[in-house]
Amino acid sequence: MTVLPPKGLIGSLVTPLDDGHNIDKRSLISLLDYTADKLHGVLIGAGDIGEGLVLNNQKRIELIKAGMEAVRGRLSLFLSITGNTEDETGENILYVERTKKELNYRGDIFLLDCPLWYHSNKRLPGLYVEFGKITTLPFVLYNNPSIITELQKQLKRKNIRTNVLKKLSNNGQIKGICHVGGLKRAVNYTRTVRERRDFRVYDGNELNFLSMPSLDGVVAQGANILPEQWRVIVESSINPKEAFKEEGTYFSQLWDTGQTLKSFNNAYMQNPVAIIKFALKLMGKIKSSTVAENTSTITQKQETEICNLLEEYQLI
Secondary structure: OOOOOOOEEEEEOOOOEOOOOOEOHHHHHHHHHHHHHHOOEEEEOOOOOOOOOOOOHHHHHHHHHHHHHHHOOOOEEEEEOOOOOHHHHHHHHHHHHHHHHHHOOOOOEEEEEOHHHOOOOOOHHHHHHHHOOOOOOOEEEEEOHHHHHHOOOOOOOOOOOHHHHHHHOOOOOEEEEEEOOOHHHHHHHHHHOOOOOOOEEEEOOHHHHHHOOOOOEEEEOHHHOOHHHHHHHHHHHHOHHHHOOOOHHHHHHHHHHHHHHHHHHHHHOOOHHHHHHHHHHHOOOOOOOOOOOOOOOOOHHHHHHHHHHHHHOOOO
């Protein structure tokens, strides 16, 4: 039976760390307990908000296991398996397979990979043919040009090329892509894979989704803080016929919810990891706001701004 990635709200979670920069499993469980019933799927270890690309690979695999133990099959699980090299990524895939058997994990797992972190567009389709020889688990691609640019990876292109995505979509094991970037490229990606009815194109840009929702859903960092509000917005977007059955006041409430999400997005997008972790600590959802050693820390001004916003919306 073919397993498809869910449509809807995919919560991209922070990676809780203790003061020694170790994975804080208890806080991850706490964060999952807070968000899980509002999400259609959860992403663990994303390269941006999950700090997956700045953690060393030992911590990445620790996070993979901690994520599986915390989710426990409750909802679709997207696991970031991107390593610093092709071989390291392959080893991470094998680790997922071993851990899945060890834990007797029964839930749906999707392997999220940011291939341009360690590989160019050239011969990229062939890479996933090789990966398909070591796992039957489905893949979802992650395209985030800002990560490649900010961390100065020496690649000619920062995005998966549209014609390359076309070839990748011919591989039935690849089930979708999350694009964190401009709306124009998102539209082009959607057109490119239109022959694959089962291929998901998730919007990784929250403001783009709020202004022009995709039908497949959004991968939202803000769901760490406001999972219920994000769920309301996403449900109205992917099920518009149901939304129109609601009473007139529903749409004014929907507008207000959208404005709330935009306000929070404006507050945390200047330094997402540190600000969202700080907010979650104030809310009592994680124990520490510690960020990875290569991640920017929060400033006093940012602390004040997010604290005021949390108080305004009675979250602390």
